[in-house]
Amino acid sequence: MVLQMPRPFKHPKTGVYYFRVRVPADLIGVLGKTEVKVSLGTKDPALAKELFSDKERKVAQEWKTLRSQPEPLTQKQIVALSGKVYRKIIERFDDDPGSPSLWQNIIDLAMRVAKAGNWEQWYGESVDQLLLSEGFKTDAESRDKLIRSAHDALLQAGEQQLKKAQGDYSPDPRANRFPPIQKRQTSAKGISLIDLFDLWERDHLAGNGSPRTPGDFRQKIESFRDYLGHEEVGRITPLNVSEYCDFLRHEKGLSAKTVNGKYLAAIRIVFRVGLAKSRIAVDPTANVKVAVPRAIKERPKGFTDDEAKTILTCAMRDPSTLGGMATLNKLACRWVPWICAYTGARAGEITQLRREDFTEQFGIPFIKITPEAGSVKTGVYRMVPLHPHLIELGLLKVIRERPAGPIFYLPNNRSRKAGHTQAASVRGKVSDWVRETANVKDPRVQPNHAWRHRFKTVARDVDISVHYMAAIQGHEDGTSNFEYGEFGMKALYREILKLPKYDVRV
Template identity: 30%
Template sequence: MAGKVRYLCPRDGRYHARLVVPKKLRGIVGKAELRTPLGGDYRQALKLLPGAVAQLQHQIAQAEQKANAGKPQSDPARYPLAPAQMAQSHYMQRLAFDDELRNDPRWPGVGIDDLLVKRLRDAIAGHANDAELGALVGAQIERFRAAGNLDAEPGSPEWREIARALCHAELEALARVAERDEGDFNGTPSSPIIKDAHPPEEAPEPVSLKRLWADYVTMRQQTGSMRDGGKQLGLAVEKLREFVRHDDAARLTKKDIMAWRDHLLKSLSAQTVSSKYLSTVRSLLNWAVENDKLPENVAASVKQAKPKRVQAREKGFTDAEALKILKASRLYMPHKDEAGRIREKPHMIAAKRWVPILGAFTGTRVTEITQLRKEDIRQEGDHWIARLTPDAGTIKTGEYRDVPLHPQIIKEGFADFVNDAAPGPLFHHGTDAARYVATATQISNRLAEWLRDKELAPEGVRPTHAWRHRFKSQCIELGILKRVYDAIQGHAGRDASDNYGDVSMKAKIDAINKLAFYDLS
């Protein structure tokens, strides 16, 4: 759908050509905007518009020359037009001028120069040199230059393209004049450069990418997501702004997104570009479209193929691998320096001791374990329960869940550890609740590094997810209902029926207690 015609201002059934005066020139022009009346007929206003706009732009250009007196002119054109738009403007001006001349009694004595027609056709065909082009349309080019519509140097390829476009306009205008001399005022241009040209449209209002992202994060936080304020995913938006060198989402094109993707691939994996960068921008722009902030999502169809992951083994730890990790965790002793001092933080030592066995018997996300607080662990009768809650950091589903702890965890002394701990996080040193997610994530990442450094996590296995895979495999082998182990692990149901009824604590405890003890002797 075509946008509003640029510079055309309808007001009370009448039309005007309207141009806003740049702030720095208003003192010279004496006005904040310039207007020229075009009458009440829309079609006639469109005919008169190009000439009126050209005159207004010329006034702006003259004011700019006064403001820059004595300074070299190196700025780009203030009101740039494409060659086809200049050709259409010139064509419309010629016809408007023809309408005016036909009211003059001397007009019948004016004829069409056949030699001029031939010279214009030769120029259109590319047979005219720069001098000939200058003789034919050089004055018109300079008028467009004075109005701020172009900055092409004479003789340059851009200048020649504009000149040939204006020759098209001159020839088409002469053809209309000949038709009008015969009484036919219904003629239309046949040259594609005139026929298919679109008048300049009003530029869309700028939409700040930075502001758009802030609003998007606010919306997501209202639904319980992005508790980190969008810091991690916000990097994608910042990278896009840096690449396109502006902050206007309305100016983004599909080509911009494709070029940005190709740029990212020079330093990032296809998986990261697809899953983090493109996905984030696509979701942001889609939300902007849904909320009428943008007319379209230019990133909607921009994708990046991801290499198919080669799975050479199971995703979870094997029995032997699990046993090896749990023994290393149980026997872990922090390193002492030459002075006998322990440099490692108590929270990190505790994470290495307890997080692996908690993961082994709950299948919970590692970061959900490393963000546990003392107040999240409670005893009910003979059973100990961990509450995984968004209050401690982040929960992927956005909902708290209670997970019973296996008897072996308690037998190993976890309850005593909790009782002796100070209030607050058990496995990280965060003191600001707003920073819990970041600090808990740091601990889980360091824990994964420790497992790799000690060669406890085999190649091809993700330490932060391997316990989850192993737990699920064990539950399947033991015949535990999917609904129950999904509730323990925090996996959402796949259909509506999964949302009816609650998985009771007894059902969870019975499931957890089916898991065999590990022989850590």
């Protein structure tokens, strides 16, 4: 496995380097943004790399703090934290405090704020940033106490600066009342499983990895931690890992494929990152294996001709037959199966399409499947020409009638779990529709993904080469040839035209 290391982003126009990383999916709702982007203030690549590393450590610690459980602050911690407020004011204006009237006005304003009880408006955001920067996540009561303590510290600093502004630089006799901040330790006995996860997550997101993956990996790591009853990496042995895999197989009833490809894979990846970064000396997962028996294949993974015809016929029926389903979900059930049938795309790639992703080149209508619209497994955009039958059925007319933005849902900012996007929700609705309304219930075939398998089968029947199949479906063909040149629209359309028309009538 090749680990893509995070690095500064150089602005293409200004040449200034930036710290730029994706926000983990489980923290997007907390932070209210999907990306952290901060100028490093330099065009020097060596300095940018150093500044990037410093910022990276701070951001990783902040994310870890946001995920931690709130803990009450002691009186000593509250006073220590407010001391940072005091020192910041003193140090910033030490050489040139300004006029006495400035500091008198600040003191008077702070007193009025306290009298009016406007604590949150005046201090809330600053105190939250202070807690985050120092690695604390606390409860509401402790936060309120810290706000008032910060107010006292501001008044004390203001009075000292007022003296300086009047020419009196004698030391503040109460300056030493603030004890040093006792930072929280992540693990008194060494690096923890979550520490390794954080290292992996930081690199994963900095390398533009899917924001959904950390949520999935975290669940696997926490499951392992709960099984062990601790998270001290130094105590974990190969036997622990092997017994955990057996526990999942025989006690939890998970398949060998799931244990090996999901749980063990996640644990192994974070340990390998720890090993690569010299945080650990031994990888306890190195020689652990889960034997995956050869799958018994009783039918094709793709839809049969009859199943495909059943689904596509059902999709063309009067939408009123779907009852109380939301209008855009009905639209998805109408068009997503048809688009998947002629493109072999992942259903989620189709449910996240926007009106602007439908365009044309050389007079050829096509869809642009791009990470800008949402999750794309490979992280690489591709252009897929639309089969003439889709045009004949009226797809482009429907698209033109939709407003800019997503075709199959109305965007909102509701907080969601990692991976639970609106596009994923629509994909699930289509999946349910295939089972319940189209009545394709065979559990051995996936209700959406089977279109990708069927596309391959049909493409082979009409002699579309493996290279073009890969380009159309967003696969890599495993050869270095795939990295050279592009697949032009005319060539892709030529191959799409080879696909036979689905003869479906309602």
